[in-house]
Amino acid sequence: MRHDRSQQSVVLITGASSGIGAALAREYAHRKSHLVLLARRIDRLQSLAQELERLGSQVLVIQCDVNRDGDLDQAVQKAVKKFGQIDVVIANAGFGVAGFLDQLTFEDYRRQMETNVFGVLRTIYATLGELKKSHGQLVLLGSIAGYISLPGSSPYGMSKFAIHALAQSITPELKKDGVSVTLIAPGFVESEFRQVDNLGHFVAQAQDPIPRWVQMPTDRAAKKMIRAIDRKKPIEIITAHGKVIVLIQRYFPGVVPWLASRGLKVRSQPKKTEL
Ligand SMILES: NC(=O)c1ccc[n+]([C@@H]2O[C@H](COP(=O)([O-])OP(=O)(O)OC[C@H]3O[C@@H](n4cnc5c(N)ncnc54)[C@H](OP(=O)(O)O)[C@@H]3O)[C@@H](O)[C@H]2O)c1
Numbered sequence: 539m540r541h542d543r544s545q546q547s548v549v550l551i552t553g554a555s556s557g558i559g560a561a562l563a564r565e566y567a568h569r570k571s572h573l574v575l576l577a578r579r580i581d582r583l584q585s586l587a588q589e590l591e592r593l594g595s596q597v598l599v600i601q602c603d604v605n606r607d608g609d610l611d612q613a614v615q616k617a618v619k620k621f622g623q624i625d626v627v628i629a630n631a632g633f634g635v636a637g638f639l640d641q642l643t644f645e646d647y648r649r650q651m652e653t654n655v656f657g658v659l660r661t662i663y664a665t666l667g668e669l670k671k672s673h674g675q676l677v678l679l680g681s682i683a684g685y686i687s688l689p690g691s692s693p694y695g696m697s698k699f700a701i702h703a704l705a706q707s708i709t710p711e712l713k714k715d716g717v718s719v720t721l722i723a724p725g726f727v728e729s730e731f732r733q734v735d736n737l738g739h740f741v742a743q744a745q746d747p748i749p750r751w752v753q754m755p756t757d758r759a760a761k762k763m764i765r766a767i768d769r770k771k772p773i774e775i776i777t778a779h780g781k782v783i784v785l786i787q788r789y790f791p792g793v794v795p796w797l798a799s800r801g802l803k804v805r806s807q808p809k810k811t812e813l
Pocket of ligand 1: 555556557605653
């Protein structure tokens, strides 16, 4: 049964088991939205669901690998069976492959594109029919790396440039169907992102090389993201440092590559510094 707009919206989030996805789920739970939470680590999703249900939200958790054909279609079927419709889809699942070109393999690039680009496309194709019916909202997680790609992170930069291109093309395309698109481009936000290895596995003992004071707390970032989604903004850059980098890149495009090449002289090994 489909419910009307005055009732809670149904929000589907990929990559909800940690970081930005989990923080978005918490924010939506505070406003009693119904939630469909997807990720590979089902144990994490289950404990998050228990927390969110205490806030009064109805939560459906489904194990889902965005790399696997069929997983998203099945998740959407289950979501519609339980909630009747889907109003907001947040294609958030992603990770970063770090390394210089000559240290990486073709497979490393393929793995990165599979999750960050084709995983997003799978999410869109699986949910678009429902979003058209609900005149809903599609949210894509881009990055400052979708504006400027730095040495040591070409796979990740390629993947986020692709997402920015996708958003730019489909925002006007989907408008005619009543589906709005919001591209979120964060700078450094607290999460497990920089503790995930090149194979896409979380490594608990890995150190995040970006100092905590540079990173925006996840709950603050999630609030800003949801404000932009509510206003149906086509694009939102999250973090002040992210906005500054984008401005410098736009008006002084030589500056960041020059700084990056000076950085390269002092370190021969790339670190997980993607944003
Ligand atoms: N944090 C930042 O500084 C930052 C900056 C710019 C952009 N971003 C973007 O924000 C998004 C979220 O990242 P985060 O910072 O929150 O990192 P995170 O804490 O590592 O979370 C990543 C999420 O993606 C999920 N995921 C990864 N591969 C998946 C797959 N194959 N199938 C399903 N889910 C998968 C993970 O869940 P499972 O491992 O349980 O599957 C996890 O829930 C990413 O797209 C990232 O590129 C982050």
